[in-house]
Amino acid sequence: MSRRLPTGGAVDRARPIPFSFDGRAYQGYAGDTLASALLGAGVAVVGRSFKTHRPRGVWGHWFEEPNAFVDLIRDGRREPNARATTTFLEEGVALAARSINAAPDAERDRFAFFDRFARFLPSGFYYKTFLWPSWKVFEPAIRAMAGLGRIDPQWKPAAPFAPRNRRCEVLVVGAGPSGLAAARAAAEAGMGVLVVDDRPAPGGSLLYRGGAPDGAAASAWVAETVAAIEAAGGAFLANATAYGVYDHNLVCAFQRGVAGAADTLWRIRPRHIVVAAGAIERPLLFDHNDRPGILSAEAGLAYLKQYGVLVGERVVVAANNDSVYAVAAALRESGATVTIVDCRQTAQGMEAAAAAGVEVRRGERVAHAEGRGAIRAARLASGAAIEADALLVSGGFDPTVHLYCQAKGRTVWDERLLAFVPGGAVDGLAVVGAANGVFSLAGALAQGRAAIAALRGDGAARSALGEREDALAAAPAWPDAKASGRAWVDLQSDMTVKDVALAARESYLSIEHVKRYTTLGMATDQGKTSGVNGVAALALATGREIAAVGTTTYRPPFTPVPMPALAGMRAGALLNPVRRLPLEARHRAHAAVFDDYGGWLRPAFYGEAGAKAEAIAREIRLARNAVAIFDGTPLGKIEVIGPDAAAFVDFNSYMTMSTLQPGRIRYGLLLQENGVVFDDGVIARLDAQRFVVSCSTSHVAAVHARLEDWRQDQFDPSRVYVHNATAHWTTLTVSGPLSRKLVERLELGVDLADAALPHMALAQGRFAGDAARVARVSFTGDRSYEISVRAARAEALLDRLLEAGRELGVGLLGVEALMVLRAEKGYFVVGKDTNGTTMPHDLGFAGPREKRAGDFIGKRSLFTEVASAPDRRQWVGFEPTQGREPLPCGAHVVDLAGPRPRSTGFVTSSYASPTLQRPIALGLVERGAARIGETITLQHLGRKFPARIAPPCAFDPKGERLHA
């Protein structure tokens, strides 16, 4: 049955828009929300309640809606848990909505019988019921039946949201009467104004309440005010919800994209914020107050005035305040039979209402909503029943204090207004109009103007902001915890007055605890309609004043914001950029299979993706028997320059570096102040005042930042300078017994004789007309030459090496093979083979600890009781004594001698060694250095592996191949 009136409202009846709900086709009009279109089409049940699957209808008309949540598909774009009340029908957009928490649909939900078991689902039921034989037996089914919308895990936004930034002098949140008055006053005073409003058009409550602002017609006043604001340089953001106030007055707003435009996340930095966010109507609570057909009175008026939908023909309006008299008059005028049930004996407007043909029941309350599914009659506390197809309720208004509270404002309970209103002032933020507890139109306009006058230094205006007349004359109408029946406090999380009373009986006194225990005010509406009734119910149940109970904490977001909007550009490669080698294309041309190593995309190995083990073994044999080229470009190259460079490097390094001769290289460790190994790498001295600190690929930024910090903390920054030159140089390492032969063919202008360029020495040469550095360092254990050229010469260098080395059988070496080569030599990788307790002497580098004079980072920590303990875990190798299978990485060395098994160490690296034709492993074990040769048992995931502790270096322990 259609409830759409032939005329009235802001919808365009000449522009019908089809849509579907729960698989059935309906039609609304341009200007309709999904909720108004459903109500207009006579759809009473739009969803099922969270726990008990009771039928639910539309309750509100805007963001406060607790019931009408749907899963949307708009032109293939999915959005779970959308509010039907704020979702507009759009021409040319195929809209399919599906009710949530219902199967097969809201009308015929097969779990509706749950309601009969409601007494088994009280607050915290999962602690109390379904415990035999085990909660786990019931949990999957209960979880499947609970919950809200369905998320499509496959869905991805078409493009990342680019957040937009904006600055302004005055940000006005809300384009209702007080907001527009403030914005105009500010703009005309020459302030830069931005108005953010969540509706498509400005006006706020004027759009449905009308009235005569400044004596003008509402729509004319809005148009004129908006024009004046824009003429004075002010701007508007429509369809945008200011959902959060963050530190230093950052306001974030989510703007719905309309007509195909993308959604936008705004980050606004105003100097002053004026919150004119209005107020939210509070429900009245009575038995079965959740039936479809029970709406907020404000919603009844909004559907009539904005959408031309009359929510019922026989309407009962139950209230405790004056706001409903205008609602009743409008409904009556549109042809409905209207009865007002007012809990007060006298009120302004009672006479006028009666004169207009509205029956007024004075001093009466609705006690029970009768019906099966939708409402059929309202039964009063006195026993009388009034037939009704709609019951509108108003229990007063709660100022929208969310942004004020997020900005660290504290509300106070106003006993006269029966509402929490803003208390003390917050720097840079003013609250005006209904959001400040000022409910009359004239008062709202005056407040908007006063807020701007106060900003400009008008002290009288400032104090006027705290004055509130009692415009609604509300009388207390709080939930009665002792009343029979079930009265819902929180419609969305399906929670009743009895649940609050139960929590109170179970000694929950803090409203924050009651919230968590009963789910009061949780879920996607965050208690917009339930919060204050819940506080009142708790106050009554515990014999306290409402003011003493207080509210829960208001946190952003005010309304849900889609996660992709919050993520913005911080997703995928934009969050975690892939770092690429200058030679990536060349590596691909040589069939490299890439992987991520510390954020860099590097060749793991070369060959068929499916033949990894064979490729690695081939590369290892090549590097051991002939010559191989490894791309070591991402290895850190941080230059330390200046007269104090030597002292600075000494202070930062565990090993002394100032004694290095120019052209020489030394291995070094960097420690943290707690003595733990932070990074390792070689340090080369180029000349008296210049060093190059190399560091691990994934550690470059951290090492650079640390060097920079110490430079400014302990040194004169004008005498030492730190420069990260990692990206400047491409480094190719030529390694293997034939490496010298190959490097000779490059004609770099460097004397490669071992006397001139021994192991751990560096020479400067030229390649293709540019500087080239040749360093003899080795991570493979074989003779190696690290050749560094500027990145622009990288391809030429690689091509030249491959061409010159063809007859030597040269090939490329990936990261995986290098890891095996270094493990054969017992070289560790910091962070893989070490952890947050590993000190240098655990790794066999005890010299500087014992001998080095002078201070360096971490030195003092190497002499604590812990650092000197005899049972420290030390760096060793492991050899399995049975089988040919590599030991599992992470296997523990278990000591079975004590009262209970205890781990004394673990395997950190383990490989099959093609060079040695046997498995090799490395790790840390207590007193390891003294236990070489000892037989131990390793355990991993229930399996045992007999092994022997061995020296870390399994191949060429004397290091002869470095010089071969």
Added chain:
Amino acid sequence: MQLFPCPFCGTRDETEFRFLGEADKLRPAGGADASLAAWTRYLYFQRNRKGRVAEIWSHAPCGETFRMERDNVTHVVTASASLRKESAP
């Protein structure tokens, strides 16, 4: 999102900054001879005051460390100053 004043670059978003430590916390001199108590205090103990605090921060884009005074309850920043001293010749 807080706004911090880098003494070199001006007001920037807090995400550009790194916290380095509480101000006026001095590294004990003496290397291995520093007292264990002083070293422990330096390494592990923070004043962790509520309210007005002085801290050392680093602004990542320019790399400069500086001293900032702020209130860690109200988040009001009251001062920020470079750590640079007069350079030796």
